[in-house]
Amino acid sequence: MRIPTLLAVCVFSLxxxxxxxxxxxxxxxxxxxxxxxxxxxxxxAQDGIQRLTSRIETMDDAEFSVRYKEAYGMLVSVPGLQxxxxxxxxxxxxEMLAVLKTWDGRKVCALIDSVPDAQVSAxxxxxxxxxxxxxxxxxxxxxxxxxxGRVVSELRGK
Numbered sequence: 001m002r003i004p005t006l007l008a009v010c011v012f013s014l015x016x017x018x019x020x021x022x023x024x025x026x027x028x029x030x031x032x033x034x035x036x037x038x039x040x041x042x043x044x045a046q047d048g049i050q051r052l053t054s055r056i057e058t059m060d061d062a063e064f065s066v067r068y069k070e071a072y073g074m075l076v077s078v079p080g081l082q083x084x085x086x087x088x089x090x091x092x093x094x095e096m097l098a099v100l101k102t103w104d105g106r107k108v109c110a111l112i113d114s115v116p117d118a119q120v121s122a123x124x125x126x127x128x129x130x131x132x133x134x135x136x137x138x139x140x141x142x143x144x145x146x147x148x149g150r151v152v153s154e155l156r157g158k
Contacts, residue, residue: 028140032124033117035144040112044105053100056093064093074123078114085111 043051056064068091075081082088085107086099124140131143 026121029117029121032140032144033115033120035148036120036124037112037115039148041109044108044112049100049103049105049108053097056097056100059093061093064096068093068096074115074119075111077116077119078111 040048059067072087072089072091075087076089078085086102091099124143127147128140128143136143136146
């Protein structure tokens, strides 16, 4: 999994149906989820909706479709997904851009908070497996710090 995909999921709010998502939330799940939810909210506070809009505008339809499908898979269990947030299965890039015009920071933060902690943790565990395959280590707290550092650098434009 690539870093931009993980961040897009954080912003969209970070796959349904995995066994880990259906188990009780552990302390580690909570720590990981709170960390990434806080990160996602920080991105929103730093003009994240505009950044997301700009990224979507530069994507072609095929790339958007792949990224949206992954993000939607994490959000599908969120109550009021279509009625409150305007998100539905198979949304086109053009439709998503129209939906983003209706969002504000509070709405996005509510969406972020509604993603189950176990789901966020399961997605991060996928990333850890990927990092371990690349030889980057498997310490979850170190990997969280690495991801935070990358996002902060991106926010600063470096």
